[in-house]
Amino acid sequence: MADAVHDLGDSLSIGSAWLLNRLGKKSADSEFTYGYRRLSLFGALINSLVLIAGSIWVLSEAIPRLANPVMPVTEGMLALAILGVMVNGIAAYRLSKGYTLNEKILNWHLLEDVLGWLAVLIISIVLQFADWPILDPLLSVGFTLFILLNVIRNFWVTGKLFFQAVPDKALHKEIEHKLLAIDGVSDIHHQHLWSLDGEQHVLTAHIVADHEGVFGPDEYCAIKQSIAMALEQYPLAHTTIEIELTEEACRDQPVPSQTDQH
Numbered sequence: 001m002a003d004a005v006h007d008l009g010d011s012l013s014i015g016s017a018w019l020l021n022r023l024g025k026k027s028a029d030s031e032f033t034y035g036y037r038r039l040s041l042f043g044a045l046i047n048s049l050v051l052i053a054g055s056i057w058v059l060s061e062a063i064p065r066l067a068n069p070v071m072p073v074t075e076g077m078l079a080l081a082i083l084g085v086m087v088n089g090i091a092a093y094r095l096s097k098g099y100t101l102n103e104k105i106l107n108w109h110l111l112e113d114v115l116g117w118l119a120v121l122i123i124s125i126v127l128q129f130a131d132w133p134i135l136d137p138l139l140s141v142g143f144t145l146f147i148l149l150n151v152i153r154n155f156w157v158t159g160k161l162f163f164q165a166v167p168d169k170a171l172h173k174e175i176e177h178k179l180l181a182i183d184g185v186s187d188i189h190h191q192h193l194w195s196l197d198g199e200q201h202v203l204t205a206h207i208v209a210d211h212e213g214v215f216g217p218d219e220y221c222a223i224k225q226s227i228a229m230a231l232e233q234y235p236l237a238h239t240t241i242e243i244e245l246t247e248e249a250c251r252d253q254p255v256p257s258q259t260d261q262h
């Protein structure tokens with residue numbers, strides 16, 4: 001029964017991750033103008049929750065067994081465990097190339113399965129020689145805690161991206177410095193950096209052009225060219241830069257200071 005539930009969870013989780021990843025590659029349309037990349041973030045969130053719930057359930061089963069361990073039936077366990085480690089190991093290895101957040105979560109899920117079978121393998125070997133029934137719940141708890149901690153860490157990262165947190169504070173600062181270093185730029189405010197899916201980011205900012213009296217098409221073009229060069233190296237899917245003149249009032253709500261921008 002437990003295995004059936006676990007397998008169903010696996011299939012749903014892996015299936016939905018695959019589906020959301022595929023749908024996420026759809027290009028933007030007139031309604032979803034940023035495209036569908038956030039679907040993969042959504043998939044990562046759902047899969048983290050499934051994995052966290054599953055791990056807590058495994059712990060709730062295994063922890064009471066620490067107090068009174070039952071000797072498992074080891075007949076045929078060894079052969080089954082070798083098969084389990086091999087099949088799940090190959091699957092995990094083949095899918096481990098992914099680097100999006102969704103794929104990372106999926107990898108933890110597959111690793112959980114491999115570790116589960118590895119635990120069975122170790123137990124079935126050790127129990128041939130020693131009478132240590134506590135090994136079974138002990139390995140379950142250990143491996144599950146390891147998975148749980150990593151999944152919670154991923155869940156936290158994904159959750160923050162979901163609420164448009166700055167994906168990388170150092171990158172945010174670096175972009176600010178790069179833009180401020182441009183000749184003729186005296187200030188930057190309303191700089192917002194958020195991420196579509198952890199890979200591709202969106203940047204908006206207001207920069208103040210200190211033009212010393214003249215600000216014609218030449219100065220405008222020079223600044224725009226410098227901005228393009230400064231931002232070229234970053235993974236920005238959508239960039240919007242507003243150029244303000246020193247005497248111009250900001251259209252958006254005032255921000256306290258350059259270092260205290262929101």
Ligand SMILES: [Zn+2]
Binds near residue numbers: 190191192252262
């Ligand atoms: Zn703003």
Ligand SMILES: [Zn+2]
Binds near residue numbers: 189
């Ligand atoms: Zn402004």
